[in-house]
Amino acid sequence: MMPPPDPGSKVAEMDPEGRPEVHRSEATSADAPAGGLRQRITGEPPTAAESEPQPEPVTAPAVQVEGLRAFYGDSMQLKGIDIEFRANEVTAIIGPSGCGKSTLIRCINRMHEEIPGARAEGRVLLEGADVYDPSVDVVAVRRAIGMVFQKPNPFPTMSVFDNVAAGLRLTARRRENLNQKVEKALRGAGLWDEVSDRLGQPGIGLSGGQQQRLCIARSLAVGPEVILMDEPCSALDPIATLRIEELIAELKQRVTIVIVTHNMQQAARVADRTAFMLSGELVEVGPTQTIFTKPADSRTEEYVTGKFG
Amino acid sequence: MSSSPRAAERTLARFAPSAARRRRDLLARRIVLVGTILALIPLVLILYYLLSKGLGAWSPSFFTSDPTGNTFFGAAKIGGIKSAILGTIEMVALAGAIAIPIGVGVAVWLVEYGRDGWFAQTVRFFTDVMTGVPSIVFGLFVYIALIVGTGSSYAAYKGSIALALLMLPIVIRAGEVVLLLVPDSLRESGLALGAPRWRVIGSVVLPTAVPGMLTGMLLAIARAAGETAPLLFTAAATHETSFNLGGFMNSLPVQIYSDVTSPTAAVVERAWGAALTLVLMILILNMVARLIARRSRLA
Numbered sequence A: 001m002m003p004p005p006d007p008g009s010k011v012a013e014m015d016p017e018g019r020p021e022v023h024r025s026e027a028t029s030a031d032a033p034a035g036g037l038r039q040r041i042t043g044e045p046p047t048a049a050e051s052e053p054q055p056e057p058v059t060a061p062a063v064q065v066e067g068l069r070a071f072y073g074d075s076m077q078l079k080g081i082d083i084e085f086r087a088n089e090v091t092a093i094i095g096p097s098g099c100g101k102s103t104l105i106r107c108i109n110r111m112h113e114e115i116p117g118a119r120a121e122g123r124v125l126l127e128g129a130d131v132y133d134p135s136v137d138v139v140a141v142r143r144a145i146g147m148v149f150q151k152p153n154p155f156p157t158m159s160v161f162d163n164v165a166a167g168l169r170l171t172a173r174r175r176e177n178l179n180q181k182v183e184k185a186l187r188g189a190g191l192w193d194e195v196s197d198r199l200g201q202p203g204i205g206l207s208g209g210q211q212q213r214l215c216i217a218r219s220l221a222v223g224p225e226v227i228l229m230d231e232p233c234s235a236l237d238p239i240a241t242l243r244i245e246e247l248i249a250e251l252k253q254r255v256t257i258v259i260v261t262h263n264m265q266q267a268a269r270v271a272d273r274t275a276f277m278l279s280g281e282l283v284e285v286g287p288t289q290t291i292f293t294k295p296a297d298s299r300t301e302e303y304v305t306g307k308f309g
Numbered sequence B: 001m002s003s004s005p006r007a008a009e010r011t012l013a014r015f016a017p018s019a020a021r022r023r024r025d026l027l028a029r030r031i032v033l034v035g036t037i038l039a040l041i042p043l044v045l046i047l048y049y050l051l052s053k054g055l056g057a058w059s060p061s062f063f064t065s066d067p068t069g070n071t072f073f074g075a076a077k078i079g080g081i082k083s084a085i086l087g088t089i090e091m092v093a094l095a096g097a098i099a100i101p102i103g104v105g106v107a108v109w110l111v112e113y114g115r116d117g118w119f120a121q122t123v124r125f126f127t128d129v130m131t132g133v134p135s136i137v138f139g140l141f142v143y144i145a146l147i148v149g150t151g152s153s154y155a156a157y158k159g160s161i162a163l164a165l166l167m168l169p170i171v172i173r174a175g176e177v178v179l180l181l182v183p184d185s186l187r188e189s190g191l192a193l194g195a196p197r198w199r200v201i202g203s204v205v206l207p208t209a210v211p212g213m214l215t216g217m218l219l220a221i222a223r224a225a226g227e228t229a230p231l232l233f234t235a236a237a238t239h240e241t242s243f244n245l246g247g248f249m250n251s252l253p254v255q256i257y258s259d260v261t262s263p264t265a266a267v268v269e270r271a272w273g274a275a276l277t278l279v280l281m282i283l284i285l286n287m288v289a290r291l292i293a294r295r296s297r298l299a
Helices: A010-014 A022-030 A035-042 A101-108 A138-144 A160-170 A178-188 A208-221 A238-251 A264-270 A288-293 A298-304 B005-015 B019-057 B060-064 B082-114 B118-132 B135-148 B156-181 B184-192 B197-225 B252-260 B265-295
Strands: A063-072 A075-085 A090-094 A118-126 A145-148 A226-230 A256-260 A273-278 A281-287
Touching: A063 A101, A075 A101, A075 A118, A075 A281, A090 A101, A090 A264, A101 A118, A101 A145, A101 A226, A101 A256, A138 A145, A145 A208, A145 B184, A160 A178, A160 A208, A160 B197, A178 A208, A208 A226, A208 A238, A208 B184, A238 A256, A238 A264, A256 A264, A264 A288, A273 A288, A273 A298, A281 A288, A281 A298, A288 A298, B019 B265, B060 B082, B060 B265, B082 B118, B082 B156, B082 B197, B082 B252, B082 B265, B118 B156, B135 B156, B156 B197, B184 B197, B197 B265, B252 B265
Parallel strands: A090 A256, A090 A273, A145 A226, A226 A256
Antiparallel strands: A063 A075, A063 A118, A273 A281
16 A cells, blocks of 8 residues: 655654654644634634533535536636535545546636636535635635645745744734644644744745645634645655645544545545546546446546556 | 776866867967956056045044135145035035935836836836936936926025936846845735735845845945036035025036136145045945845845
């Protein structure tokens, strides 16, 4: 499955905290935030981390994609996609390069249209509401549907604290309890223990894996209900990757997760359901186990067994 | 399979450059070196003359007294260049205050909103044209528009406007280059957080670009500080130190220009002293710009 971590690797030395300790990560999840959503619904102020009980799972919304077609200029990149991302599940999207995986998730939070000349048609339903409805504010959509990118990209001018707070400051959310909210997001991303003593230092001074968890904390701080991850581990070493994968398993208690990955082992490890895409079309989607062992489509079987791609 | 020492020798011989290539290499290096030395000669000579002729004019009173305008009674009576130094600082500061906000605004618009649209391309074209316009044309334009056109007199602020016009294209181009260096991934992650575009620009893009921007601004200021032509018939030449931007104002380039044509040797020497002062001021600005650029997080 996963390649064994190279004990002599530089990153492993730099990130000793990244070791996959099951007990430790459980302790982290105990004081992880109950998500901005629950707090927003209940209006409860966040309790002290030590006394907070195991967070109850929060029901996150499902995402339905209906007849989605995406274009770059005149060329059609997505040729009519219908798929459901189930609530509180991790759905992995796999497929060869250029098949439209990233385009699909970028259409869900309407980041696709930020590229000059790009546009999308069809419906993306969040709790039944179409995010492409003309009455919808694109900025509000992105607060509800967070995104983590391929390369860790903390804001270079900001400290660790400010990076996480940026999510709240830039969106002009209520700023009371900023310290608590930042701590909560950092705990939620499993990063608090590693950075609590250097919150004032630059975010880009962290290791690659820590930077990516910082980016996850930054998007968690805004309180998203869905998190889209675009190959979040492709720039990370195996140990940092494992930390992110553990985090994904924790996060799905509170959010719906869609993860694009080139790594089929990763899909097998983290995803409840897996979707296989090819040339802008969805070939099939189903329970991860089924996709990897008894796929319905022969193209899926050829891909997962390594015959192409 | 181990290779014999003879095989290694043969391989080395195969990789060795031929004699002809070594000769060509040496020749090319020498040509480039001669070119570099030729280019350095005028530069060294300028610095040499500035120092040898200008340092003689320097004295404490040179910087603390205004020129008297009395040029017939020897070095003791002609006065210094205080009004010129202060005038240059005042007018260039005002020019910067006009050109920098406008220029940064244009650069932000070009990079973040206009992109490759036809209007943005038109703006870029005219900015490039403006970069090549001789400085005297800016002076002439302000002279005709604000002095002849309004029937009013010379004024320091009119000189500043001429300098600002000169600085504007430099600021825009420098700002645009630096903003383009800010990675798109930063804009995307800001937008993906649900931040409005203007907040992403204000809180993420501009702070990342600030060090590089400062370099461009300081170079534009240094360029404006050395210009004579835009000030000649906009701010005029005068003797007294003035803090009134609505009146005549002296400046270093204009003072040098008028002094160097004087028949009195002491006055010509004052021109050299003023020139050395101006060069040092610009040198300091350039060094500050380089220092800031080195601290920049962008390439």
